[in-house]
Amino acid sequence: QQKPQVMILATGGTIAGAGASAANSATYQAAKVPVDKLIAGIPEIAKLADVRGEQVFQIASESFTDEHLLTLGRRVAALAKQDNVDAIVITHGTDTLEETAFFLNLVVPTDKPVVLVGSMRPGTALSADGALNLYNAVATASDRASRGKGVLVVMNDEIFSGRDVAKTINIRTEAFKSPWGSLGMVVEGKTYWFRAPVKRHTVNSEFNIDSVKSLPSVGIAYGSGNATDVAYKALAANGAKAIIHAGTGNGSVSAQVVPALRELRQQGVQIIRSARVTGGGFVLRNAEQPDDQYDWVVSHDLNPQKARILAALALTRTTDAREIQRFFMEY
Numbered sequence: 001q002q003k004p005q006v007m008i009l010a011t012g013g014t015i016a017g018a019g020a021s022a023a024n025s026a027t028y029q030a031a032k033v034p035v036d037k038l039i040a041g042i043p044e045i046a047k048l049a050d051v052r053g054e055q056v057f058q059i060a061s062e063s064f065t066d067e068h069l070l071t072l073g074r075r076v077a078a079l080a081k082q083d084n085v086d087a088i089v090i091t092h093g094t095d096t097l098e099e100t101a102f103f104l105n106l107v108v109p110t111d112k113p114v115v116l117v118g119s120m121r122p123g124t125a126l127s128a129d130g131a132l133n134l135y136n137a138v139a140t141a142s143d144r145a146s147r148g149k150g151v152l153v154v155m156n157d158e159i160f161s162g163r164d165v166a167k168t169i170n171i172r173t174e175a176f177k178s179p180w181g182s183l184g185m186v187v188e189g190k191t192y193w194f195r196a197p198v199k200r201h202t203v204n205s206e207f208n209i210d211s212v213k214s215l216p217s218v219g220i221a222y223g224s225g226n227a228t229d230v231a232y233k234a235l236a237a238n239g240a241k242a243i244i245h246a247g248t249g250n251g252s253v254s255a256q257v258v259p260a261l262r263e264l265r266q267q268g269v270q271i272i273r274s275a276r277v278t279g280g281g282f283v284l285r286n287a288e289q290p291d292d293q294y295d296w297v298v299s300h301d302l303n304p305q306k307a308r309i310l311a312a313l314a315l316t317r318t319t320d321a322r323e324i325q326r327f328f329m330e331y
């Protein structure tokens with residue numbers, strides 16, 4: 001029986017990192033090791049799939065820009081159209097992995113598995129997690145049951161939806177969580193599924209990378225005690241078409257900030273209330289603030305950085321806040 005043909009697109013991150021000694025699990029340089037060397041270090045992968053590597057970028061993921069997202073999205077979409085590619089694995093830094101995963105989940109119209117993977121320790125460290133994570137990602141990508149579930153993230157033996165997974169701690173190998181749980185597990189090269197996403201994605205998405213030429217500027221400003229409106233005004237003055245309010249609690253907005261946000265909305269800037277809570281927000285429309293009256297949007301359960309991705313894509317289609325709200329409820 002023919003093995004699945006899996007393309008591994010490498011973008012850098014700690015999974016391609018290298019430290020000075022085996023004791024350096026947290027002090028190292030990301031984005032050092034080329035993809036062919038990563039693959040060569042895991043000969044067991046050849047039993048799962050015929051893999052080919054391609055170095056798309058070699059960067060730490062905190063340096064990802066919208067241009068990187070568009071370039072990667074176009075490459076993934078082009079590969080997904082090829083008959084000789086059954087699935088795509090993307091190695092990625094963990095810092096913004098959740099943003100890239102959500103972006104691809106929205107813009108790549110394919111049923112084929114697309115799986116993102118990273119690591120918390122560089123490959124040079126004792127108990128490095130990258131090799132097993134990459135092996136598990138190829139196993140998940142090779143599984144026919146992974147088709148049609150949207151873009152997936154495999155970390156620490158768990159399979160997550162790229163839509164709602166997030167990095168929740170910056171030091172443990174158990175770093176990624178979704179407020180709604182993982183979709184399944186991957187153990188010894190075999191997947192075990194428990195649930196599937198119900199939100200719109202990939203083939204059912206209204207967004208398509210082929211029609212996204214560029215992304216508008218969307219800024220994020222953080223809510224806290226003693227808040228001021230300085231950051232919001234500065235973002236708008238620098239061309240932000242939408243501002244994600246990483247709000248306290250249920251996306252609440254301090255009384256000192258509300259007037260500026262109302263004013264910015266009147267000038268055409270979209271105001272999107274999200275939540276800075278780390279366990280996963282759940283921002284309700286018209287709770288805490290009268291969104292209908294102010295013509296604001298809520299990000300619902302999407303964290304601020306995921307809300308930035310969806311807001312930017314939404315703005316390529318509409319400037320109507322109600323239509324943007326529909327996107328936030330459906331995706």
Ligand SMILES: NC(=O)C[C@H](N)C(=O)O
Pocket residue numbers: 012013014015030059060061062092093094095096118119120121
């Ligand atoms: N663990 C990691 O991958 C962190 C690294 N700073 C990155 O995102 O590229």
